[in-house]
Amino acid sequence: MRTILCDTPNSLQIIERAIPSRAEDEVLIRVRRVGVCGTDLHIFKGDQPYLSYPHVMGHELSGTVEEAPAGSALSKGESVYVMPYMSCGTCRACKQGKTNCCYNIKVLGVHKDGGMADYIVVPQQYVKSAEGVSLDDAAMIEFLAIGAHAVRRSNAQPGSRVLVVGAGPIGMAAAIFATLRNAEVTILDTRESRLNFASQHLGVNHIVVAGEGDEARLSELTNGEFFDFVFDATGNPAAMTRGFRFVAHGGTYVLVSVVSSDITFSDPEFHKRETTLLGSRNATEEDFDLVVENIRAGKIPTAAMATHRLAFNEVPARFGELLDVSNPVVKALIEVA
Known part of the structure; x- marks a missing residue:
């Protein structure tokens, strides 16, 4: 063969x-x-x-x-x-x-x-x-299941403010399953082509180009309170560290990407916000089943x-x-x- x-x-x-x-x-x-x-x-x-x-x-x-x-x-x-x-x-x-x-x-x-x-x-x-x-x-079921697992781990609810950082396939998968939960979804990425794709095909609410002024724009979209759930799918240590700043008080940060590096955060800010930090790895059979169900239903x-x-x-x-x-x-x- x-x-x-x-x-x-x-x-x-x-x-x-x-x-x-x-x-x-x-x-x-x-x-x-x-x-x-x-x-x-x-x-x-x-x-x-x-x-x-x-x-x-x-x-x-x-x-x-x-x-x-x-x-x-x-x-x-x-x-x-x-x-x-x-x-x-x-x-x-x-x-x-x-x-x-x-x-x-x-x-x-x-x-x-x-x-x-x-x-x-x-x-x-x-x-x-x-x-x-x-x-x-x-x-395509496997990478979609990774996003489905991350969203299930987060327990995002209808109306939750969700930020996905990184609009690669895994980030898009997280955005899809957050949207299917009727969350309000924003995607942040450096690549306008990926963001435009997400806007056109994934039904997300907002797209923001990463760079100068992005934090002010994210603040504006949330009345200065930022996001209930932030998902990192960048695979970039600097972006993963920066993402803590976008978590609302009482919010949850889900690290979907993994890097061979230490990720640091401000302890006073972490405690002030009572942040929940989650790692999300791979997926389970339950997540695969959910993906297949939604593909069959024409929702992906x-x-x-x-x-x-x-x-x-x-x-x-x-x-x-x-x-x-x-x-x-x-x-x-x-x-x-």
């Missing part, structure tokens, strides 16, 4: 590997679509921590069942998506249902080789039917979000184009078959 290998940073090649053999509890999937994530771009650039090369990327996956265990509810040819977070099931987090932050978690495409290949084997418990959604849509503009497309054989030569800031990528999909 064809496999895209990142042998060193900034270098991809297509190699041939044997089709993987399926263990008794695993499903052999014919990969059909791979969504390109920010994590994949970091791996390609060489600035993803705790990663060794050579490496096979890809954790936003949809495909069709090639082989399934005897007695499985899955059938050959059925469209499926993959939950890429392999949890141990025995640690304290798993026993509390928090499989998304399992102590021994292994994420496809990060901790182990991913799905940029013709085939992949995945334990049956992480393979879910994509009935009622397209293969394109199914490959997945067709608009799939802005770029690469054929599998084009990836080594064209993958770097997705890093070009002048190229307004929201979500790129790789067509494997």
Whole structure:
């Protein structure tokens, strides 16, 4: 089978590997679509921590069942998506249902080789039917679930003032699910193309360009009180630190992005506002189910979000184009078959 290998940073090649053999509890999937994530771009650039090369990327996956265990509810040819977070099931987090932050978690495409290949084997418990959604849509469920999880963690309510900082796919996902809760949603980003996309397709209430005068504008939008819920999806330590200033008294700050850095804040301001600080990592099956339900209901503009497309054989030569800031990528999909 064809496999895209990142042998060193900034270098991809297509190699041939044997089709993987399926263990008794695993499903052999014919990969059909791979969504390109920010994590994949970091791996390609060489600035993803705790990663060794050579490496096979890809954790936003949809495909069709090639082989399934005897007695499985899955059938050959059925469209499926993959939950890429392999949890141990025995640690304290798993026993509390928090499989998304399992102590021994292994994420496809990060901790182990991913799905940029013709085939992949995945334990049956992480393979879910994509009935009622397209293969394109199914490959976008994972990043949408991350946003859904962050919003569920926050417990934002109808009428809540929500600020999403960072209008990449994860930030957009958070904005979508905050909007679905009937919150009043503002997005802050440096890229006007992303903000205009959010205004046109996501139904957000306000967009603000980050830079000179942005704090005054955010204050104006909230009568000087700022936001009940702030979600950071920037992956930028300075922005994450600055975001504390935008949390209203009694508000909640949700760090969705993660960086290899210390994040600091003013303790007097933190206590004065009685700020709630939350980390949000990955997603659970409940979040995936919510995403699928809303895609089926036509409440998520997945067709608009799939802005770029690469054929599998084009990836080594064209993958770097997705890093070009002048190229307004929201979500790129790789067509494997």
